Amino acid sequence: MKIFILSSFFMMSFFTLFSQTKGIILDADNKPLNEVNILFSDQNILLFSNEDGEFVTELDIPNNSYISFYKDGYSSKILKYDSGVELKIILDKLHIILDEVGVIESYSELGNSRLINIEKKSLSSQNSISMIDDIAELSGVDMISSGLGIQKVVVRGLSGMRVVTYLNGMQINNQQWANDHGIGFTDLGLSEVELIKGASALKYGAEAIGGLLYFKDAPFIANDKLKGFISTGFNNSSLLSNSKFGVKFNKKNLFFNLYGQYAISSDYRLPDNTYLFNSRFKQNAIKFSLGYRYKNWQNIFRGQIHTEVLGLPGHVHGDPSKVNLTEITSSELNLSSDFNPTRPTQFVNNQLLIYETNYMINNFKFEFYAGHFINNLKEYEKWTRPAFDLDLSNTLLSPSIRYVSDKLTLQLGSQFVFQENKNNINDRLVPDASSYNLGPYVLVEYEKNSFGINTGMRYDYKRLISDDQVLDVDYDNSFNSTSFSSGLYYRYIDHIFRMTFSGAYRSPHVSELFSDGVHHGTNRYEIGDQQLDIEYANQIDFKYQWSNDHLGFVLNPFIQDISDFISLDPTGSVISGYKVYNYMQYEKVEISGVEMNLHYHPHQLHNLHFEQSYSFLQASNNSKHGLALVPANSIKNKILFKFNDYERLLKFDDFSIYHIYKFKQDSYAEYEELTDSYNVINLQIGLKFSSKFYCSLGLNNIFNETYTPHISRVRGVAGGVPNPARSFNINLKYEF
Amino acid sequence: MKKTNLLTAATLCLALIFTSCSKSDSVECHECHIAFDGPNGEIEVEIGEFCGTALEDVEAPGYSHTIELTVVDGDTVPAGTYNEIHCEEHADH
Numbered sequence: 001m002k003i004f005i006l007s008s009f010f011m012m013s014f015f016t017l018f019s020q021t022k023g024i025i026l027d028a029d030n031k032p033l034n035e036v037n038i039l040f041s042d043q044n045i046l047l048f049s050n051e052d053g054e055f056v057t058e059l060d061i062p063n064n065s066y067i068s069f070y071k072d073g074y075s076s077k078i079l080k081y082d083s084g085v086e087l088k089i090i091l092d093k094l095h096i097i098l099d100e101v102g103v104i105e106s107y108s109e110l111g112n113s114r115l116i117n118i119e120k121k122s123l124s125s126q127n128s129i130s131m132i133d134d135i136a137e138l139s140g141v142d143m144i145s146s147g148l149g150i151q152k153v154v155v156r157g158l159s160g161m162r163v164v165t166y167l168n169g170m171q172i173n174n175q176q177w178a179n180d181h182g183i184g185f186t187d188l189g190l191s192e193v194e195l196i197k198g199a200s201a202l203k204y205g206a207e208a209i210g211g212l213l214y215f216k217d218a219p220f221i222a223n224d225k226l227k228g229f230i231s232t233g234f235n236n237s238s239l240l241s242n243s244k245f246g247v248k249f250n251k252k253n254l255f256f257n258l259y260g261q262y263a264i265s266s267d268y269r270l271p272d273n274t275y276l277f278n279s280r281f282k283q284n285a286i287k288f289s290l291g292y293r294y295k296n297w298q299n300i301f302r303g304q305i306h307t308e309v310l311g312l313p314g315h316v317h318g319d320p321s322k323v324n325l326t327e328i329t330s331s332e333l334n335l336s337s338d339f340n341p342t343r344p345t346q347f348v349n350n351q352l353l354i355y356e357t358n359y360m361i362n363n364f365k366f367e368f369y370a371g372h373f374i375n376n377l378k379e380y381e382k383w384t385r386p387a388f389d390l391d392l393s394n395t396l397l398s399p400s401i402r403y404v405s406d407k408l409t410l411q412l413g414s415q416f417v418f419q420e421n422k423n424n425i426n427d428r429l430v431p432d433a434s435s436y437n438l439g440p441y442v443l444v445e446y447e448k449n450s451f452g453i454n455t456g457m458r459y460d461y462k463r464l465i466s467d468d469q470v471l472d473v474d475y476d477n478s479f480n481s482t483s484f485s486s487g488l489y490y491r492y493i494d495h496i497f498r499m500t501f502s503g504a505y506r507s508p509h510v511s512e513l514f515s516d517g518v519h520h521g522t523n524r525y526e527i528g529d530q531q532l533d534i535e536y537a538n539q540i541d542f543k544y545q546w547s548n549d550h551l552g553f554v555l556n557p558f559i560q561d562i563s564d565f566i567s568l569d570p571t572g573s574v575i576s577g578y579k580v581y582n583y584m585q586y587e588k589v590e591i592s593g594v595e596m597n598l599h600y601h602p603h604q605l606h607n608l609h610f611e612q613s614y615s616f617l618q619a620s621n622n623s624k625h626g627l628a629l630v631p632a633n634s635i636k637n638k639i640l641f642k643f644n645d646y647e648r649l650l651k652f653d654d655f656s657i658y659h660i661y662k663f664k665q666d667s668y669a670e671y672e673e674l675t676d677s678y679n680v681i682n683l684q685i686g687l688k689f690s691s692k693f694y695c696s697l698g699l700n701n702i703f704n705e706t707y708t709p710h711i712s713r714v715r716g717v718a719g720g721v722p723n724p725a726r727s728f729n730i731n732l733k734y735e736f
Numbered sequence: 737m738k739k740t741n742l743l744t745a746a747t748l749c750l751a752l753i754f755t756s757c758s759k760s761d762s763v764e765c766h767e768c769h770i771a772f773d774g775p776n777g778e779i780e781v782e783i784g785e786f787c788g789t790a791l792e793d794v795e796a797p798g799y800s801h802t803i804e805l806t807v808v809d810g811d812t813v814p815a816g817t818y819n820e821i822h823c824e825e826h827a828d829h
Binding site for chain 1: 773820822824825
């Protein structure tokens, strides 16, 4: 049967009818533009224009497929493909090339970026310290971390289960409820991340009340030649070595991408030249994507295996705030032993398998998505016995239909999620549990001239069952609620106004309901509460944008009310030497703030860019003072100079200075402490030795500032363990 | 062309140089200690090195270790039987 299916699959290619899609891309002076990215978004296929500005593909492109045209330094364009219309595209020179102000129009997986407040960040930069560091450059985004090993995203002060992560359409569940559990994958093969702040991402689940991150792979490439790269990076802070490779292959209707990665790091260096013991980690990843097209029918298979060995730094017995920093740091690195796992350590094994298919006909696109993600987490404090050994499997099935007309887009779909949490040993913090969630949704978008409106509704039914004899849990409960999102868009000359009102809910997680034990990753004894119920969130988000050739400005105030907010609070008691924390619900939490972006470049120097973002956030809790893990307000500045229009002196490609100022955080939970303000400055220089060989050099924390972010995972240990000291990094990439 | 090949070779070499190999651990041996909760924080009383199955035993639930009265850096740990045994490394180098 398997042979028959495989044979049928490959035989289809013999019956494929070839057609051609071609076009030309010009600048405003009618000069051809080469190396323009032409992305067939619905097909996930990328090609490039040649030196005459022309592009041609023999792929069958169905009508109403979205095509996105973009080139660095030019305005981008999105259009709906119409086989009867000649593809002649004019791209205007754009001086504001950094997109953090959101002025560039581009295709988004999360919806129409004109109507919804979607932010994006490219992940293909060679100048990156880490993927999460890159994302944290966006306004309103921070990270919880302890070095480069464990890092996770915080959106407008919310994190964990409230910030939902998708990778190529699959929801990533990897015990993300705890701050010592990172994001669960690396930047290997990824091209971009999209972010919705707040509860507007209906298509991808109701529980993203803090925000939704959608990571997507680099598209397939339509090219007869094998393409690929090898890259390596080194950071002297922790002697991090990170090597990757990637190849892309295309033969007619068959597309294949393959990537691999190996990274190893020792303990990172602090500004006082000591090393944070056990902040080391190792990562391996391999992933592939296989695409096949038959006329209007597209199939994509993706697979990924990712393993991590993560040290848990700041481990102490007893009260972590009372230890001295010298007890958890080493005066020097021992190269023969300090790359090896010690204790406590997490061993993480993630496996992801995805099948996605779509068929387009006339104005309709039919999609079906199936994904399966398995996360195994073993946490060792002892050498021979794990403290936890948990398997979390997640299966997602999602059919949908999209109807597109001139002005109207309608989407109907549903998500079915089955999740199983299974302990492999008797020692456990959370019980065996399973849940299934059914969530049908409808989304409507309407655009006419400079006006647009979108609205959507989703209903979710979730049943959670736990029958765990070890922890004596017998629980069977269901949660259901409706979520919604409505937005208005209006453009007046260069002014864009966007307003979104959304509401969502989150049902309690098994860790919040049933935890009962020591959590070594957080140095706490955590106790759940089976009486916890749904938390509800409502958000109003207003975004104003204005830009001309030289200046861009974004103002984005928001307010979010969360009722029955689930929180982990200290009780004042101690069990087995660990402070006891109880899960409980606050009646109401209000999070409000404003984010601003400013982008400027002088007329005389179009390649010089100044960009600033301001994030101001206030979180209040009407039943207690302060809220835990609320990031301090910040100002982020970036100065970038691109040498691409100049005779390259010494092969310089770009030069950037990044500065972040974090204000003092004096609004904190009762078990937290005030955190002082700080400045950090990083420098990056990009060198392009040829069109294929790129190098970046970076100097991070150049003034060797001693600082601990308020939301650092080790903020409460030894009065706050500082972030890495001044360090340099070098990244090399060769493309073929 | 020659230049490109040289650059390719250089990049590959760098990738190999930066890629370390992990060691395989056969029989693990680790120093273990009693963690005594003293008035000024935890006091560690070394109880020796344990390997293989002995290490498994000392880390098993219910294991206890008996010591005489011991003084560690001026702090006194009374004689007795203790079951709070830890064998993980600490930042002591």
